[in-house]
Every structure is written in C-alpha cells, then in structure tokens.
Amino acid sequence: MKLIYSDASPYARTARMVVRELGLGSKVQEVAYHPFDNPKELIDANPLCKVPCLIDDNGMAIFDSQIMGEYLDDYATIDKPLFADVNNSWQLKTLYSLTRGLLDTAVALQQDKMRGEGQSEFWQERFYSALDRGLAYLQKHLASFPKQFEILSINTVALVSYLKFRHPEYTNLEGFTKLNMWFDEQQSRPSVSQTAPK
Template sequence: MKLIFSPTSPFARKVRIAAIELGLIDTIELVPAAFAPGKPNDDYSRNVNPLKKLPVLILDDGSVILDSYVIVEYLDEIAGGGKLIPASGPARWKIKTDHSIAQGILDSMVLCRYEKAARPKEFYWQAWADDHWHRVWTGMAHFDRQSDLLSRPLDVAQIALTCVLGYADFRFADSGWREAYPNLVAFQDKMMQRPSVKISAPPPA
C-alpha cells in the first residue's frame, strides 16, 4: 500500500497514528506530497483523487481509498476490526460522533489557516474567519468537558482530537487553547507519550 500525504497535514497524521497503533505502518509506503491552494494539480485530480485532497491510500491492486476517516476504517478492518472503531453498539456511534466533531474542528482550523496564509489581504473576510474560529473554540470546549477522554481505550476520535490539538500548537501557537482548556492539556500530554503521536508530529514550521 502507498499513503500519499503531506507531513504537515493533521488529517494525514491521523492515518499515520492509526497505522502505527494497528501495527500496519511497515506495510505502507509513505509518499510525501504537497499541493498548494489555487494550483490545478491536474494529473493528481485525474489519476488519483478528483477532489485534489490528501491523504489517499493506494492499495496494491491500484484501488484508491479517500478521506482520512475512511482510510482509518479500512486499516482497522484489515487489522481485525473493532480496534479503533467499535463494530457495533452505542460506543460505535459515540466514537463516530466524537470523530465528526473533531473532524469539523480541523476543517475550520485549516480554513482559518488558508484564509490568513493564502488569501490575498484585500479579500480577507474577518467575520468568516471569526465564525470558523468560534467553531474551533466551542468544539474544544465540548471535549474539555468529557471526563472519559483520558480513561477510555484508544479510538479514532481520540486520535483525531490529538491531531486537532497538535495542529493548534503547530499553526496557532498563540491561540490560548492551553490556558482555556486544562483537561485537553492533560489529554494531550498523555497522548504525547505514545510513540505513534511523537513520530507523526509535523516538522518544525
């Protein structure tokens, strides 16, 4: 298998953490790539992902699996199933819902990053950026109130959340999340003890 990914992408980091935790990382060839916003990337969109997004997993038969969650779900299945995503029952829907919230936080953070770093200053939309950052903040507050985050077995939602917090440190170091959400700090400190989280950290900005 090949994983086409950006080393700075929190979505790709989620997949890499999952692959390490599932014992599959040695079966995956890591292929770094970088696509700048506004560039056509025609070959990639035609041959790999029509949405021009990373990461993607290319299987040995040439099949392509898109979306970081779907890739993790595939890896979880071939590792035996039910390891990071429960197969059934209330826990499955709880973890999938938590993952969706974490994914939404990441989406808003990346949009804020692009708004500031890629959009021409004369077109910067402050109200739009503020709205997305408010979603980030309320999403973090939601997880800060969850007492089971530190105690339950590792799952895909926790992996996504550690990628959220890692991306906040990487791209928004002055955001103040560490002062605002002490329970998330404790969660992240514990997650950073895992080799998978350390290894997958983005390179220095």
C-alpha cells in the same frame, strides 16, 4: 500499499497514526507530496488532489481520512479495531464527528489566513468561536473517551497539535487545561511522536 500524505495535513496525520496503531508500518509505504504541487500520482489517484490518499495493493485509491481509517481497521483484523468503540456508541460517534468538524474549522481558518490582505474578519470570528465552543464541549466529555487509544483519541491529538502548529495566535487553547493535560499524556506514544507536523 502506498499512503500519500503531507507533513502539515492533520487529516494525513490521523491516517499515519492509524497505520502505526494497527501495526501496518511494514505494509504501507508513506510518500510525502505537497498537494499544491499537483503531483501526477496524487491527481491520478484522487481527482480532488487532496491528502491523505491510500492506494491499496490492487491499485484502488481510497481517500478521506475516515474512510481510509475504516479500511485499514478492517484490513488489520485486530481483536479491538480502532473504530470499535465509536461504532458502538452514539455519544462517541458524535464526539468523533465533532473532532472532524473542528479539524475542518481549523484548516479553513488556515486557508483564510493564507489569503493575506484578503482575510475575512467575519469568517475568522466564526471559526474562532466554533473552536471555543467545540473544544469546550470536547473537554467536558473527556471522561467519556475510551481507555484504549483509538480513532477518537487519534483525531483529538491531530486537532490539538494542528492548532498549536498552525494557530499559535489562538491563545484560548491554553485555557482548556484538562484537554491540554490529556494531550500531553499522549506525546510518548510512538504513533504520536513519529507523526508530529513539521
């Protein structure tokens, strides 16, 4: 299989962490592209020209980090799949959805910042407010996280890391003490350290 990714993409990072947590490193070749370069291999596989994009051994393209994670989870056939807890709990499924929404918000904020003088104060205020509320909710429910490092944990690591990487001006993040402590505790995991954004 081939996984097309970009170092800076938090969605691609979740896919790369999934590969490592499932022990599929020897079965998945990782290829880095910048989507803005419109690489032909990526466009041919994913008409949206977005990463991550997984091309399986039969040439089928799978895109969207959640769908890709579920596919790899099924492919690995391990005793405790990474989506097992989320799929068996409406609360955890909702928290997982929240992390996806917060990732979307953080990426949209970065895209708006890239507009330079065309940035929208209205949208930036909404993005920051959504991050404030969403992170507070996530921190409040940290005790509900499964003990296993699974897909909810993977998304949360990718989210906090992306905020630190792309949005250092978002100093409110520092106020979420418990969330930051949890995040720091995950840094020694190989799947986390090996996929840190550059």
